[in-house]
Amino acid sequence: MIFEGTVHKYGRDVDTDVIIPARYLTTNDPAELAKHCMEDIDAEFVSTVQPGDIIVAHENFGCGSSREHAPVAIKASGISVVIASSFARIFYRNAINTGLPIVVCPAAASEAQAGDRLRVDLGAGTVENLTQSKEYDAEAFPPFMQELIDRGGLLKYVKAQLVERSRS
Amino acid sequence: MGSTITEKILARAAGRDEVHAGDIIEAKVDLALANDITAPLAIAEFEKAGFTKVFDPARIALVPDHFTPNKDIKAAGQAKKMREFARRHEIVNYFEVGRVGIEHVLLPDTGMVAPGDLVVGADSHTCTYGAVAAFSTGMGSTDFAAAMAWGHVWLRVPESIRFVYSGRPGAWVTGKDLILHTIGLIGVDGALYQAMEFSGEAIRTLSMDERFTMCNMAIEAGGKNGIVGFDEKTTQYLQARPEGSRARTAGRVFASDDDAEYARVLEIDASAVPLTVSKPHLPSNAAAAADLADVTIDQVVIGSCTNGRIADLRQAAAILRGKKVHANVRAIILPGTQQVCLDAIADGTMQALIEAGCAFSTPTCGACLGGHMGVLAEGERAVATTNRNFVGRMGHPGAEVYLASPYVAAASALAGHIATPEDVGAGKGGPR
Numbered sequence: 001m002i003f004e005g006t007v008h009k010y011g012r013d014v015d016t017d018v019i020i021p022a023r024y025l026t027t028n029d030p031a032e033l034a035k036h037c038m039e040d041i042d043a044e045f046v047s048t049v050q051p052g053d054i055i056v057a058h059e060n061f062g063c064g065s066s067r068e069h070a071p072v073a074i075k076a077s078g079i080s081v082v083i084a085s086s087f088a089r090i091f092y093r094n095a096i097n098t099g100l101p102i103v104v105c106p107a108a109a110s111e112a113q114a115g116d117r118l119r120v121d122l123g124a125g126t127v128e129n130l131t132q133s134k135e136y137d138a139e140a141f142p143p144f145m146q147e148l149i150d151r152g153g154l155l156k157y158v159k160a161q162l163v164e165r166s167r168s
Numbered sequence: 169m170g171s172t173i174t175e176k177i178l179a180r181a182a183g184r185d186e187v188h189a190g191d192i193i194e195a196k197v198d199l200a201l202a203n204d205i206t207a208p209l210a211i212a213e214f215e216k217a218g219f220t221k222v223f224d225p226a227r228i229a230l231v232p233d234h235f236t237p238n239k240d241i242k243a244a245g246q247a248k249k250m251r252e253f254a255r256r257h258e259i260v261n262y263f264e265v266g267r268v269g270i271e272h273v274l275l276p277d278t279g280m281v282a283p284g285d286l287v288v289g290a291d292s293h294t295c296t297y298g299a300v301a302a303f304s305t306g307m308g309s310t311d312f313a314a315a316m317a318w319g320h321v322w323l324r325v326p327e328s329i330r331f332v333y334s335g336r337p338g339a340w341v342t343g344k345d346l347i348l349h350t351i352g353l354i355g356v357d358g359a360l361y362q363a364m365e366f367s368g369e370a371i372r373t374l375s376m377d378e379r380f381t382m383c384n385m386a387i388e389a390g391g392k393n394g395i396v397g398f399d400e401k402t403t404q405y406l407q408a409r410p411e412g413s414r415a416r417t418a419g420r421v422f423a424s425d426d427d428a429e430y431a432r433v434l435e436i437d438a439s440a441v442p443l444t445v446s447k448p449h450l451p452s453n454a455a456a457a458a459d460l461a462d463v464t465i466d467q468v469v470i471g472s473c474t475n476g477r478i479a480d481l482r483q484a485a486a487i488l489r490g491k492k493v494h495a496n497v498r499a500i501i502l503p504g505t506q507q508v509c510l511d512a513i514a515d516g517t518m519q520a521l522i523e524a525g526c527a528f529s530t531p532t533c534g535a536c537l538g539g540h541m542g543v544l545a546e547g548e549r550a551v552a553t554t555n556r557n558f559v560g561r562m563g564h565p566g567a568e569v570y571l572a573s574p575y576v577a578a579a580s581a582l583a584g585h586i587a588t589p590e591d592v593g594a595g596k597g598g599p600r
């Protein structure tokens with residue numbers, strides 16, 4: 001998968017409370033959630049985000065609450081991929097589970113500026129900053145996570161496990 | 169090479185002789201839980217994937233605690249989805265309003281967690297149960313949906329950081345101060361993906377309630393789980409759970425080997441830890457409460473899954489009894505469970521708090537996440553015994569939250585600004 005989009009840049013420790021504040025968690029409708037995505041850290045985000053755009057942030061992106069509504073809101077807002085120096089543990093799992101592409105790439109994350117155009121090739125594991133003419137290698141997923149992604153996500157994997165178990 | 173307690177529990181749950189940090193395992197779940205925010209999303213995923221049966225209706229807990237008693241029509245709709253699912257699948261541990269409590273106080277207190285258990289929850293503070301020497305960790309809704317169907321979970325075995333607390337904590341210093349101080353030392357991602365193992369002579373002196381508080385906040389340092397080794401206090405706590413409960417009848421005791429491998433060992437002199445407050449907007453912004461006397465406040469919240477146990481309310485009452493909350497302050501008590509309320513009635517704690525001018529809530533997360541029952545307006549400031557002070561956490565993004573212990577929160581409620589018990593004339597005292 002290849003994505004190309006404009007960077008929305010944030011710092012470190014972007015928590016899930018600012019990604020989608022708890023006051024909007026009375027629904028799990030992606031479109032509803034997307035209306036308030038990033039509201040408490042960047043009130044302009046919702047009005048400026050374009051389909052395919054890319055969130056870039058420093059360390060510990062998605063820390064705090066386990067709300068899966070956070071990656072759901074980001075994905076529904078039109079963001080194609082999130083690049084960060086590191087991700088908080090639960091957010092990392094949730095992003096994989098909800099099909100929000102994420103990339104760990106500290107060099108690309110620290111050098112990208114708001115408004116830069118990036119090209120991300122998930123298959124090749126590369127991030128290209130078209131504005132700055134630079135290319136970076138992203139961290140590969142651990143093999144087990146790659147297997148989950150390849151099998152179409154956790155619930156498909158679990159279904160296959162259960163079928164296997166009932167046969168044996 | 170020896171193993172840590174976390175590795176031993178995970179090896180048991182994975183049915184292996186041993187596992188080590190970095191291994192990916194599929195482990196059996198002893199208890200899986202979710203709440204009225206995370207369960208509806210999990211139920212939708214569960215049904216969308218075509219699952220029709222949960223792995224074991226007795227090993228799932230559904231706890232409507234966040235927006236209940238229903239705060240508005242939308243929240244009522246979410247709670248209804250969860251209730252109907254619970255009925256359809258005959259979930260044994262569904263707790264209706266009137267019996268419900270804040271999940272991380274309720275589940276251990278009703279005896280649903282035994283030592284050596286593996287607990288996963290669609291709530292980040294599931295790490296709380298490490299206080300009974302169990303492995304417990306937070307996940308998202310899809311992971312919970314998978315656990316409900318499968319009864320298993322995949323995990324990467326974490327490395328452990330061993331925190332060794334020496335000395336005796338000073339006057340009024342509690343487990344909350346130790347954990348806020350610790351997060352201040354290592355940062356909000358200082359234990360990312362790792363187990364936080366709390367040990368040392370100071371930990372042995374802490375009550376179980378304080379140990380729950382410390383494990384509860386492991387996630388605020390990015391930790392996968394917090395854990396305290398088993399001792400006499402653990403036994404006493406477990407023996408006091410309801411007869412026939414898992415805590416009384418099940419479980420296995422594990423301990424870290426002397427030659428277990430740690431990513432890091434951190435020694436902390438507990439006698440030098442001050443009364444600690446975390447300033448906005450990160451739990452790692454720790455400062456000495458004594459240095460923050462110029463911070464005036466509008467609200468105090470005492471309770472939540474971090475400090476909503478009976479010992480916490482007793483600590484607050486010890487400071488507030490016979491005095492009056494400052495005229496400019498709204499003090500709100502969020503007890504953890506109905507049992508906590510009953511205990512607070514029985515020994516006069518509730519009366520002391522109400523007479524001091526506190527509002528006593530039903531058990532709910534409420535104000536802790538800016539949900540209801542105490543949402544902050546723009547520019548307002550609160551001292552809270554909760555666990556997060558992120559932007560917008562308790563209401564308007566322009567509001568501020570300072571995290572503290574029940575003693576400091578109660579003293580601040582009297583003073584109208586951040587204060588220590590000694591500042592409000594409480595002398596030298598504390599939990600021990």
Ligand code: SF4
Pocket residue numbers: 234270271272291293472473474532533536537554555
């Ligand atoms: S009390 Fe607060 S931190 Fe604890 S479970 Fe409820 S919302 Fe989460």
